[in-house]
Amino acid sequence: MLGKDEEIYYEEEADRQNCQKILYHVFKRYRSAMCVVDLNAERYIDFNEAFLKLTGLSEAELLKKTPPWLINQQIYEQIKELFKQQDYPWDMEVDLRIRGRENSKGLLIISKIEVNGKNYALFIIREITTRWQKEKEALRLDRLNLVGQMAAAIGHEIRNPLTTVRGFLQLLSSKNKFLDYKKYFDLMISELDKANSIITEYLKLAINKIVNKKNVSINKILYTVWPLLNAKANDSGKRIELLTNSVSELSLDESEITQLIINMASNGLEAMDEGGLLTIKTYEEKDAVFLVIADQGHGIDAALIDMIGTPFVTTKSQGPGLGLAVCYSIAKRHKAIITFDTSRKGTTFYVKFKI
Numbered sequence: 001m002l003g004k005d006e007e008i009y010y011e012e013e014a015d016r017q018n019c020q021k022i023l024y025h026v027f028k029r030y031r032s033a034m035c036v037v038d039l040n041a042e043r044y045i046d047f048n049e050a051f052l053k054l055t056g057l058s059e060a061e062l063l064k065k066t067p068p069w070l071i072n073q074q075i076y077e078q079i080k081e082l083f084k085q086q087d088y089p090w091d092m093e094v095d096l097r098i099r100g101r102e103n104s105k106g107l108l109i110i111s112k113i114e115v116n117g118k119n120y121a122l123f124i125i126r127e128i129t130t131r132w133q134k135e136k137e138a139l140r141l142d143r144l145n146l147v148g149q150m151a152a153a154i155g156h157e158i159r160n161p162l163t164t165v166r167g168f169l170q171l172l173s174s175k176n177k178f179l180d181y182k183k184y185f186d187l188m189i190s191e192l193d194k195a196n197s198i199i200t201e202y203l204k205l206a207i208n209k210i211v212n213k214k215n216v217s218i219n220k221i222l223y224t225v226w227p228l229l230n231a232k233a234n235d236s237g238k239r240i241e242l243l244t245n246s247v248s249e250l251s252l253d254e255s256e257i258t259q260l261i262i263n264m265a266s267n268g269l270e271a272m273d274e275g276g277l278l279t280i281k282t283y284e285e286k287d288a289v290f291l292v293i294a295d296q297g298h299g300i301d302a303a304l305i306d307m308i309g310t311p312f313v314t315t316k317s318q319g320p321g322l323g324l325a326v327c328y329s330i331a332k333r334h335k336a337i338i339t340f341d342t343s344r345k346g347t348t349f350y351v352k353f354k355i
Contacts, residue, residue, distance in 0.1 A: 033125040035067075036113065039080050042066040045120060054125060056099030067123075070097055071108065079110060083121060087112055096127065105132040133339075136306060159199050166192045211253040211333050218282055218291055218353070219244045221257050229265050229280075237274040240265070243281035247289045248355050256330045263323040264293045264349055271297030271347065287355050294348040305342065 027034060027046075033054040035047035044067060055062060055070065068076035071094045082090065089111040096104040109124040166189055172178050173185035226242055233240040261280075268278045276296040283290050300308065308324060331338050331351060340349045 033123075033127075035123050035125075037067045037121045037123055039067075039083055039121050042068060042076075051125070054096075054098065054127060070125075071095070071106075072097070079121070083110070083112065083119070093128070093132075096125070098127075103129070105129045159196065162192055162196055162199075166196075211256060213251045213253050213334075215249045216252050216254060217247060217249050218252065218257065218289060219247060221252070221254055222261065222280065222282070225258050225261055229262070232266065233269055233278060236269060238269055238272055238276050238278065240269070240278045240280070243279065245281070245283045247282050247284040250289055250334075250353050250355065252334060252353075253330075256333070260327045260330045260351070261291070261293075263327050264351075267323060268293055268295035268297070268347070268349075271295050273297075284355075289353045289355060291351040291353070292348060293351075294346060296346040298346075299344050300340075300342040300347055308340065 028048045030048055031050055033048070033051040035051050036045040037043070038045055044063065044065075047062065052059060052062065057065070075092075075094055079092075089109060091107055091109040094106050094108045096106040098104045105128050107126045107128050109126075111122040111124075113120045113122050169185050169189050169192070173182050173189075178185070222242060222244060230240055265278060265280065269276075272278065272295050278296075279292075279294045281292045281294075283292075328338055335354060337352045338349060339352070340347055342348075
């Protein structure tokens with residue numbers, strides 16, 4: 001027969017074992033992706049169902065991988081160094097390698113766990129790709145809004161004196177006593193026209209610009225601008241195809257959407273080598289109409305991806321870098337969203353209009 005102290009001991013031991021089972025069950029079933037890692041051996045000790053779902057791998061496939069596979073070796077080495085110094089949990093944003101998905105972001109929370117004198121790392125990973133994309137889009141729109149406000153404030157003030165100077169140059173160039181200098185006058189007028197063209201693009205960035213919307217099919221706008229785009233493609237030795245599907249009418253400013261299509265299509269054509277194919281298509285999905293423009297260029301440089309749509313950012317040797325920024329402003333005024341995929345095989349832009 002057990003004494004009272006022994007009964008208490010066995011009861012507490014049973015409670016501890018039950019508690020461990022409960023905690024392990026929580027670990028396995030927890031909604032956030034979790035894994036226990038031996039950092040030095042670079043191997044997984046255990047992981048939960050959410051972790052398998054996040055990686056898109058089966059248990060057998062995952063066991064063949066090492067932990068750096070998910071977050072890259074450089075970040076993993078940083079974690080190992082911090083792990084030696086810190087006894088409290090910390091977190092960091094990381095790029096995730098998820099099967100079938102590019103540009104995924106995660107919030108990685110790292111905790112130190114000691115078992116039988118050995119330290120292990122508990123990784124808790126929460127995917128934040130959607131939040132990250134929204135924050136990036138908000139930052140881009142803030143930049144556009146700032147530039148748009150500047151455009152509205154000073155654009156016309158610059159344009160007026162340029163128009164006056166241009167008029168006087170034309171007047172002087174027509175005088176007989178200045179005929180010897182006509183080529184210089186023509187050059188100055190040409191440069192003023194270039195400056196005026198840049199200011200015109202600059203003014204299109206104004207977020208609060210008045211738009212004249214009416215219900216129209218985006219296919220109708222595409223058919224109208226198609227001859228211009230086709231001629232531009234032929235002149236540069238490239239091809240272009242239009243694939244339209246039946247879509248709902250949208251509340252659009254035709255001139256602005258025409259500008260958006262021309263800017264995006266021109267960028268796509270300029271991104272390709274001779275013989276490349278630019279595809280423009282439309283389709284409807286759920287409560288949205290999509291305009292898709294795909295080129296066969298060499299993709300967008302990784303260093304520029306997060307800056308696409310920002311005024312004055314360009315990959316071209318000429319031009320002020322306002323084309324895509326104007327497109328993002330037009331999309332904003334139409335409550336549309338622009339996203340893109342890019343690789344060495346080309347870039348595809350998606351413009352999503354809510355019906």
